Amino acid sequence: MGIRMKKKNIVISCIAVIVIVGIFVLFYWMRRVQLYDDESTTGNTSGNLLNGGLFCEVDDKIYFANPYDQNMLYSMNSDLSKVKKLSDDNVSYLNGAGKYLFYTKRNDKKDIDADSFMALKSTGLYRTNLNGKDVARLYDDPTQVACLFGNNVYYQHYDQKKGLQLYAAKIDGSSDTQLLEDACAPYAISNQTIYFTGYRSDHSIHTMRIDGSGDTVLLEGNFTALTIQGDYLYFMDMADNYSLKRVSVNGGTPETLISERLATYNVSEDGNTVYCQVDNGTANGIYELDLNSKSLNLVVSGDFNYLHLTSNYLFYESFDQSKLYVLDLATNQSEEWKWEK
Known part of the structure; x- marks a missing residue:
């Protein structure tokens, strides 16, 4: 027994x-951390990232930095219903795919003592679940532009001695690799290629493989605000009154789309429409360019910034960031976005 x-x-x-x-x-x-099966997974549109990445649409949800609450992280349904606060973090350059969000955290911009420990230790590149939980740090010093592509976040990494440089951080935090010493902004990544305008040595359009090799000048000039949509690269020509132009991703002769001086722009995901802030001093406002007919029409007069597109709406802010507006793309009607804390 x-x-x-x-x-x-x-x-x-x-x-x-x-x-x-x-x-x-x-x-x-x-x-x-579950890696993405698709090595071409993206987290936001190129145009949204150009405008600060303050809005990001994932499936039927919009994730955004609420300008009425110190740009803290919020979500709402794609029809603008059920607004919900997810985090106290001040966020920008939002990227979302699968079950994760990635963002640049800038709590040093919040209403806190700039000399406090919280301010000094509250910046960096972060990953979180879609509900704002399980926050993980990928890099803990100041960062700027961040763009998810595949299983890496390509971002502007700040070093006190070297300034901003281009790095790639794996989404599970297992690696953080320098790709380029230049402070280029990775707004435009597609087909395993990073397209960017030079920063220190020139302002030409460059291409580079996502592993950091093969840096090549695609188009010489004095350009800024480079984005990609479909088979075209869009950019502003600083030597030509900040006019909007585009060129094939393979290079060639650029095409002028808008000759007026622009402050910013965004291209729709279907590649049919450009929304832009004309800043010529006489007829400032948000305009809509039909890329098929090339007709340019005024949407709303005034000085605005941070143009973000989702599937149904254009979000934009007053120039002083005191108000957020939303344009219904179906009706072309615009109004201030109402939010109560």
Whole structure:
């Protein structure tokens, strides 16, 4: 009987160990960062990132930096219903795909003592679940533009001695690699290629493979605000009154789209429409360019900034960032976005 009891106890102990190990394995499996199967996964549109990445649409949700609450992280349905606060972080350059959001955290911009520990330790590149939980840091010093492509976030990494440089951080935090010493902004990534305008040595349009190799000048000039949509690169020509132009991703002769001086712009995902802020001093306002007919029409007069597109709306802010407006793309009607804390 004693031998049987000992064997029974051993079996129970073994089963208990197996269960405990299984629970730990299951917990680890559930908590581990799931990499994307698609190596071309993107987290936001190129045009939205150009405008600060303050809005990002994932499936039927819009994630955004609420300008009425210190740009803290919020979500709402794609029809603008059910507004919900997700985090106290001041966020920008939002990228979302699958179950994750990635963003640049700038809590040093919030209403806190600039000399406090919170201000000094509240910047960087972060990953969180779509509900704002399980926040993880990918880089803990100031960052600027960030763009998700595949399983890496390409971002402007700040170093006190070297300034901004282009890095690639793997989404699970396992690597953080310098790609380029130049402070280029990675707004435009497609087909395993980073398109960017030079910063220190020139302002030409460059192409580079996503591993940091093969830096090549695609188009010489004095350009800024480079984005990509479909087979075209869009940019503002600083040597030609900040006019909007585009060129094929393969290079060639650029095409002038808007000769007026622009402050910013955004291109619709279908590549049919450009929304832009004309800043010529006489007829300032948001305009809509039909890329098929090339007709340019006024949407709303005034001085605005931060143009963000979702599937149904154009969001834009007053120049002083005191008000947020929303344009219904179906009706072309615009109004101030109402929010109560």
